[in-house]
Amino acid sequence: MRVDQLAAMRLFVRIVEMGSFGKAARSMSMSSSNATERMARLEEILGVRLLARTTRAVAPTEAGARYYELCCRLLGELDEVETLLAGSQEMLAGRVRVSANVSIARSILVPRLPAWFEQHPGIHVELVMNDQRSDFVHEGIDFAVRIGGLEDQDLVLRPLGRPRRVTVASPAYLKKMGTPESPDDLANHHLIDFLLPQRGARLEWEFDKDGKRQTLFPRSIASIGDAEARLQLAIAGMGIVQSLSFIAAPALGEGKLTRILKSWETPAPEVSILYRRDRHLPTRTQATMDAFTTWIKEAISAAE
Known part of the structure; x- marks a missing residue:
C-alpha cells in the first residue's frame, strides 16, 4: 500500500x-x-x-x-x-473520542482529567458530553460511558457498578419545612423534578421499603433538565431533589445537603462503558478506558 x-x-x-x-x-x-x-x-x-x-x-x-x-x-x-x-508504551499518543453522560462527565471525569493529562500529555481526549444515544461510526466515538442499558448497536458492555438514588435537601430547608419520614410525606414539600430530554416528560421518583418498589410522580414546584442545576437549587434551599449518589456526594460531604429517606433508597440503573465489538482498540484507547473505569468504580463505591 x-x-x-x-x-x-x-x-x-x-x-x-x-x-x-x-x-x-x-x-x-x-x-x-x-x-x-x-x-x-x-x-x-x-x-x-x-x-x-x-x-x-x-x-x-x-x-x-x-x-x-x-x-x-x-x-x-x-x-x-x-x-x-518509536520508543515505549509509556508515551501514549493520539486522539481518544469519548461520549459520556453529562452528570458522569461533570462529577467524575472532568475533575480527574488534569492529572491524567500530566501523566499522558500525548493523549488528546475529546469528551462529548450528552445523554443521548451515540452513533459510534458517524460521530467517531471510541467508547461511551452510559447510565442504563445497552444501546441498539453491536456493542460490548463493561458494567462498572450501580449508584443509588438518594433523596436530599439542604439543612436550612429541612429546618424550615421539617424532615419527611416517608415518601408519602413528600406531598407536603417543595420538590424539584428531573426533566427528561423528551418534551414534557419527568423522571419518576423511586422508593423501596421492605422489598416493595414504589414509583411516584409527585407534584413539584419546578422541573430542571440538568442534574447539577437541580442540586444547586437544593443547596440554595429551594426544595428536595432525588439524585444519583455520586453526583450528590460532594455536597453531602461538605454538609451543604442532607440525605433523607435513606431506608427507602433504590439502586439506579447500572453505569457501563460501551465500545464496538468489531473495533480494534489501540493502546491509548484501552489505557483511557481503563482509567475511566477505575475513576467511575471508585466514585460509585465512595458515594455508598
Missing part, C-alpha cells in the same frame, strides 16, 4: 467523522480542493463510491461505511505499531 493511499485513508476517516470535506481538510492542514482531489483518486483506485454529498453534509455510502470500519482498524493497528517502535 502506498504512503499517499494511507494518507487518503486517514483523510477519508476524518471526513466521515466530521461530516465535512472542509472541516476535515482544515484539521489536516490542507485545502478543500486538495481533499476533494485525494478522495476522487482513492475512489478511483478502489473502484467504488465512498462518499455521498448532500447540501448540508457528507456521509459514507454503504461501501464507504464498510471501508471506514476497515480503515479504522488498520490505521489503529498501524498507529500502535509506530508508537511501540
Whole structure:
C-alpha cells in the first residue's frame, strides 16, 4: 500500500467523522480542493463510491461505511505499531473520542482529567458530553460511558457498578419545612423534578421499603433538565431533589445537603462503558478506558 493511499485513508476517516470535506481538510492542514482531489483518486483506485454529498453534509455510502470500519482498524493497528517502535508504551499518543453522560462527565471525569493529562500529555481526549444515544461510526466515538442499558448497536458492555438514588435537601430547608419520614410525606414539600430530554416528560421518583418498589410522580414546584442545576437549587434551599449518589456526594460531604429517606433508597440503573465489538482498540484507547473505569468504580463505591 502506498504512503499517499494511507494518507487518503486517514483523510477519508476524518471526513466521515466530521461530516465535512472542509472541516476535515482544515484539521489536516490542507485545502478543500486538495481533499476533494485525494478522495476522487482513492475512489478511483478502489473502484467504488465512498462518499455521498448532500447540501448540508457528507456521509459514507454503504461501501464507504464498510471501508471506514476497515480503515479504522488498520490505521489503529498501524498507529500502535509506530508508537511501540518509536520508543515505549509509556508515551501514549493520539486522539481518544469519548461520549459520556453529562452528570458522569461533570462529577467524575472532568475533575480527574488534569492529572491524567500530566501523566499522558500525548493523549488528546475529546469528551462529548450528552445523554443521548451515540452513533459510534458517524460521530467517531471510541467508547461511551452510559447510565442504563445497552444501546441498539453491536456493542460490548463493561458494567462498572450501580449508584443509588438518594433523596436530599439542604439543612436550612429541612429546618424550615421539617424532615419527611416517608415518601408519602413528600406531598407536603417543595420538590424539584428531573426533566427528561423528551418534551414534557419527568423522571419518576423511586422508593423501596421492605422489598416493595414504589414509583411516584409527585407534584413539584419546578422541573430542571440538568442534574447539577437541580442540586444547586437544593443547596440554595429551594426544595428536595432525588439524585444519583455520586453526583450528590460532594455536597453531602461538605454538609451543604442532607440525605433523607435513606431506608427507602433504590439502586439506579447500572453505569457501563460501551465500545464496538468489531473495533480494534489501540493502546491509548484501552489505557483511557481503563482509567475511566477505575475513576467511575471508585466514585460509585465512595458515594455508598
